[in-house]
Amino acid sequence: MSRWKLREVILMVVLAIVCGGIYRVWDVLYALIPATAYALQGVMTGLWMIAGVMVPYIVRRPGAALIAELVAAAVELLLGEQWGLANMISGLIQGIGSEIAFLIFGYRVWNTGTCTLSGVLASAAFMFQWYFQYGGDKLHLGTQIAFVLISLVSGAVLGGLLPKALADALARTGALRNYEIAKRSVKSA
Template sequence: MLAKWKLREVILMVVLAIVCGGLYRVWDVINALVPTTAYALQAAMTGFWMIAGVLVPYIIRRPLAALIAELVAAAVELLLGGQFGLGTMESGLIQGIGSEIAFLIFAYRMFNLSSCMLSGTLASLAYLVQWYFQYGGKSLDLGTMLLSIMISLVSGAILGGWLPKLMGDALKRTGAVRNYAIAKDGRAIPQ
């Protein structure tokens, strides 16, 4: 599948993933300031870690873009001292698969607000499996767990889906991505 990619697409994917990895590391620091018992606030922050898996495929529109972008971003976050250790790479893999599934459902033909929000939501849902088993989700009482799950899914849709779409649209308006699939639609950007 990567054989169909153009070199400029690979370069842009890596650059955007590196930027997202740096942002993730900053988000790690902010997240560490939130008490671990502030479950709703922790859950509300979840979607931010899904940005690379939506932004890159929204611009490039190639199979595996979400998965690779999340893995590269996770590697950068880890190399910059991310406090989650190798769990960062697990999260990148899991979230990347979740994001990728959304675009796969539409056969990589629909890139709009709905597909981006679904991608962010599925990435968050995939992460919630890791959160449940690895990060203590299963130790919460049922009400707190369900509230955390619902907030995480909404965060995935908004911070992980809608926000990267806005970012991609902003890049399109600047002309910075005029040589990529996002600019070649020839249509108004679907909402």
């Protein structure tokens, strides 16, 4: 695999910044959910994974998922989200989870399956933080299981399928013609 190109780094940062802004809006909506509405909270978790799927799917470089999630988390933090520095831990954990899916396939398979797996693994990684830091360990076992399952589905749909669909739509406009997604997406979709 060749080295990163400057345009790839710039696009990664721009997309991560946009995702960080989206995450901040999502934070506001999330804050409106009652603290005991765990199922609804689980439904919302997947959207916080989009940078870690969309960016590597477009630029197709090792490390893109991790870096994109960290940049998005930093932007979200700077915009005043409610979790403080724990947000950077979330970005790190989710970025690692997302990155693992692409690593499993040697950064050679870029399709619906790998994007979905990436969203699921990012969500699964976050479940550890949710359990130990955000109080998941204090909930009834049935609530824990329901939250985890709903969050994994949300990771698959909002964190995996949605960013792939957005990237594919963006590629169809021709705006990404100089990136790997435009060169290979027809073969790997």
